[in-house]
Amino acid sequence: MQNNNYLPTPTGLFFDDFIIGQKLVHGVPRTITEADATLYTALTGSRFALHCATTVANSAGFSAMPVDNFLLFHIAFGKTVNDVSLNAVANLGYAEIKFAQPCFAGDTISVSSEVIGLKENSNGKTGVVYVHSTATNQHNEIVLSFKRWVMVHKQAGVAATNINQLQSLQAEVVTAEQVIPSALNLAQWQDSFSDNQRKASDFNVGDSLFHRDGITINDSDHSLATRLYQNNARVHFDQHMMDDSKHGKRLVYGGHIISLCRALSYNGLGNAIWLSAIHGGSHCNPSFAGDTIYSQSTIKEISDVEGKDDLAIVRIEMLGIKNNNPDNMDYLYQQDGKRKKYHSDVVLDLDYSVLMRK
Amino acid sequence: MQNNNYLPTPTGLFFDDFIIGQKLVHGVPRTITEADATLYTALTGSRFALHCATTVANSAGFSAMPVDNFLLFHIAFGKTVNDVSLNAVANLGYAEIKFAQPCFAGDTISVSSEVIGLKENSNGKTGVVYVHSTATNQHNEIVLSFKRWVMVHKQAGVAATNINQLQSLQAEVVTAEQVIPSALNLAQWQDSFSDNQRKASDFNVGDSLFHRDGITINDSDHSLATRLYQNNARVHFDQHMMDDSKHGKRLVYGGHIISLCRALSYNGLGNAIWLSAIHGGSHCNPSFAGDTIYSQSTIKEISDVEGKDDLAIVRIEMLGIKNNNPDNMDYLYQQDGKRKKYHSDVVLDLDYSVLMRK
């Protein structure tokens, strides 16, 4: 073996490899199957009715069960990792996550990204890359688009460029840009579909719900989920490497936390049947196998939907909390001078909107 | 956050919420997919041939692989948890589990329950609730019905009612009530389908089999299974809460133990191709991740099937055993005065009937 000719293998892009306006066509298109949806249920315990039963989907105007937009997001996100974030120090945030139309089992998505912002850090070793990613289906229709920014390593020895080209990001996906599936019609919806829970008209802005149930993450759970999404970030899989990291453990993919929190939120928000947008979010602290995740939601806004009298768009702030006593929610975040600071038990703060029965 | 308006989230029913005759329509209808069946194989290792191959199912008269009735049971059971047993102290038992007709991938089941018995305990803090649950398919045909009883907490401070209204339960599902799938026809069955194992005519009442193989439960295994069934009982998922419980560990859903024992029983009972009824059962001791499960079966009864010469109904007592030497099966249960008492290694005693090749 000593005389083998070692070839380098792909390493993903480094900060200095990115150029404003660069278009990245990500590898490996992916057909979403009925089995993806079933596995998503097994991985998260999600019970939102539109994704569980053909009869419910049909009664709501769909020809088949639509794919859960959270699942769609994870699969699309996973595609971008190999190019965008393989050398990431941290995923800093995302914004403007827009769902353009429903996906169904059998649809195939392809994902590409455009580099829309670059900012070198003053340490000269890293920089922040902003990308705008777009997932299209087999008919070349956009099904999802989103922006995210990650801190990425520079290659060793590359000179400073002091580049600082940022694009401003919207703080929210405005209601008019949240596509309501045209088929969606709740005239035949039965209260029992979602356990006779509260409807949009039962909530007021400022209402909060602690969702009671907790779910403990097992190593296989998050590994299976992250592999299902073909997200190949090494920090989720390679314990030998992570032995030497700060926490000594594999990191749980932040998207798995989002899905667990969303699944837990069924208990209280069971009528929040359709994810219409994610405005932004941050993974405030890391999660590891063994952590028990809880979730809490606060209603931030309730809006009408034009032409759909039985629906409201409800904007929700969802917090993910780990290993904490559910009765004790006062301390979750506090002001630290001018900065909002999360308690170390808070692992997620997600700002998203759903369609909810009125 | 301090000025949020905290709304209560659903907690499930307490003993004092139940009324005799009350009808509970459980949430979230569920389409059973081909992927559920595949995942069931991955979770249990089951090898009963009718559920493994289209060719075998076709040769036995079915248009497609029927769904394993154990899987069907778990999904239907899971639906009842949110209303019936979220505040359960213990699942005490079940009876009269009847399978009315085969299910196939694509069928959607909806589940409702009627309260048929209530008995307050003398401690004033708990009571036993008896329910009769019925699962129907998308054509509104009954596919499964069963009775179960659970000990449920009363709400704090509710006065004693001394209610004691019990309905008598059948000790068995009589043979005439065990629906034989009309399509089922073994004329083309090949001995190799089930590894040339013993047929009904090779067994006598009183024969016992120790099934040799053992299977160790991993945390992800039972969590994935229980989430797949959308069974949201907190004791299976929330380690943070269970840290303070008697055993300090998450409990494995008893139904997962049933499925493991049934899967292990293939080795010896490979011709027990179709679950026709569960007469009753009890989870004698809890199981936890790390336990290795073994199983043993005893033939209790062998009956003819009218009009199906190639089939017998065989009634079986299946014991589940954990972490024990398979060669040492004498001690499994013993008389304790008048009471049958199980050794602490016995985790399951299930009384069920199967259709077996003659």
Place this chain on the structure above:
Amino acid sequence: MQNNNYLPTPTGLFFDDFIIGQKLVHGVPRTITEADATLYTALTGSRFALHCATTVANSAGFSAMPVDNFLLFHIAFGKTVNDVSLNAVANLGYAEIKFAQPCFAGDTISVSSEVIGLKENSNGKTGVVYVHSTATNQHNEIVLSFKRWVMVHKQAGVAATNINQLQSLQAEVVTAEQVIPSALNLAQWQDSFSDNQRKASDFNVGDSLFHRDGITINDSDHSLATRLYQNNARVHFDQHMMDDSKHGKRLVYGGHIISLCRALSYNGLGNAIWLSAIHGGSHCNPSFAGDTIYSQSTIKEISDVEGKDDLAIVRIEMLGIKNNNPDNMDYLYQQDGKRKKYHSDVVLDLDYSVLMRK
């Protein structure tokens, strides 16, 4: 229970049960579903594009996504365990693994084996059994055949036979026997499908690639995989039994290691789109849950494909390595006198061929 009549349960065959020329028809035919393919992705993280997207498969001439031949192999292999290797001391090797034609979701495979070699060991307690196994589909067409040899226990007290009837095995599946799917046509293939990676024409014999990514095995991962394949070898599942074994731990099914290494090899060999043959392989050391697996490939041969100008057959030696520093690959194997000896971190040496884009 003391007066039960204990019947023996199947134990698999012992060395003295095998006869040259014996035909074993293995139990439980198996329909391969779309869900098997999805679960395979979740279990391994595999990203080879032909198996991920209908659009890619269609563009390559297939009517649907073909089943990954590694998955097909594991399912076929699993079928043989119950008869051939339940009493195995060790799986010694395999050879001549030939894929006769593509499988698709919905195909049902049945597996049988012929005993082609027997050699009693001088210790009188074990012997080596050689079998030739064949998997056929529902049309009775051969889809896969392979030879393997295992060391199997003799039954206690059986007299020595000194049998020594070996058949010579081919060192490779010659190119002419590697069936190229007739549909396969890469005229429409896009570079982005496989992340713009190197093609066959970019490689030379002797090139080596270390595939960077590592994957840590969790207990549930390998258990789920092995159950999915209905491989019932006790060493993979029964921790209670394995407590007393040399390593005190359940062994990971060697085939799972193969699949992990293959999945990892996407990073560098993403254009190796189709497994055309496995020439041979050995599991050099055992793997356990907790081990992190890495993989390294060396190009051994590059051949043209008659009538397919856009394809080459590339023969690869793939090494699986556990818990080792990827930068430190010199020591992997060395000469020990005349014998090639692997370092204890090497868990796999697989000699296989793929179709690769030119």
